[in-house]
Amino acid sequence: MAVGDLRKLLDLYQAPAPTHDRLIELARTATQRGWWDGYGETLSYGYSTFIALENDAESERSYGQMIVPGLLQTSAYAEEIFRAALLAPAPGEIHRRLQARLTRQRRLVEANPLQFSVILDEAVLRRQVGGPGVMADQIAHLIEMARHPNITVRILRFSQGAHIGMAGSFALLSFPGPIASYVVYLENMTDELFIENEAEAYHYSLAFDRLTESALEPEDSLDLAAQIAQETR
Numbered sequence: 001m002a003v004g005d006l007r008k009l010l011d012l013y014q015a016p017a018p019t020h021d022r023l024i025e026l027a028r029t030a031t032q033r034g035w036w037d038g039y040g041e042t043l044s045y046g047y048s049t050f051i052a053l054e055n056d057a058e059s060e061r062s063y064g065q066m067i068v069p070g071l072l073q074t075s076a077y078a079e080e081i082f083r084a085a086l087l088a089p090a091p092g093e094i095h096r097r098l099q100a101r102l103t104r105q106r107r108l109v110e111a112n113p114l115q116f117s118v119i120l121d122e123a124v125l126r127r128q129v130g131g132p133g134v135m136a137d138q139i140a141h142l143i144e145m146a147r148h149p150n151i152t153v154r155i156l157r158f159s160q161g162a163h164i165g166m167a168g169s170f171a172l173l174s175f176p177g178p179i180a181s182y183v184v185y186l187e188n189m190t191d192e193l194f195i196e197n198e199a200e201a202y203h204y205s206l207a208f209d210r211l212t213e214s215a216l217e218p219e220d221s222l223d224l225a226a227q228i229a230q231e232t233r
Contacts, residue, residue, distance in 0.1 A: 035103055042096040046192030050171075050185050051104055057173040057183075059115035061208045064124050065169045068138060070101050071108055071116060072145055072153075077138040078102075080130035085189075108151060117152040119165075119211050125155070125228045132232050139229040143222050154215035155224050163214055164207045172204050 036043060036051045043051070054060060062069045067081060078101050082094045107114045125142075128135055146153040156163065168186070175181040184195035184204045195201055216224060 039100045058176045059174045061172040062118045063165050064120045071105055074138050074141045076134045113150045115150050119154045119215050121156050122158050136229050136232045139225050143225055152218055155221040156215045160214050164210050
């Protein structure tokens, strides 16, 4: 669809300004290929879409209930996650997924990096993915990455009890512009879901703020992570 025709449709349906601007920009760049297009047979359409959106986002806020978010995973940890999650991987699939994940992580260290804030349930660090050695290295990597100025890590302790994030993990992407624009990404075993409705996306923004209030401060979080790593060894 031509950009002009899309603009007319968006005006006709009175699309909110943030959605209007983002769709117009996506239409303009639709013919440009990203590195993730090279993994079209390995990555799902939804996950590839998320990577494309993440590439354009200004910031990302992520709550991890079960595992370390992909942007902060070590290769050994990621490989264990893939092996556990894929019922019958095709030959070479795990290797291709791993390469895609490591390439995606460059978004955190490029010239204009993604501003990334993550809250991890304490269970994420205590779950023995791959055994003590893999977990110790993963936690050490997490601590090292959290020293970057664009990355913030907080831990939500078991002692907080029930909280607003118990429904599951989520990622909230924010896009540059005069008006705040959000996309929420949810992933389950067989599919992905994107939430762009302003009211619903804003609900997740408020939920992340509530989780931030309940979680440890960044320095205290890293101290706890180091303590858990020591216990793990």
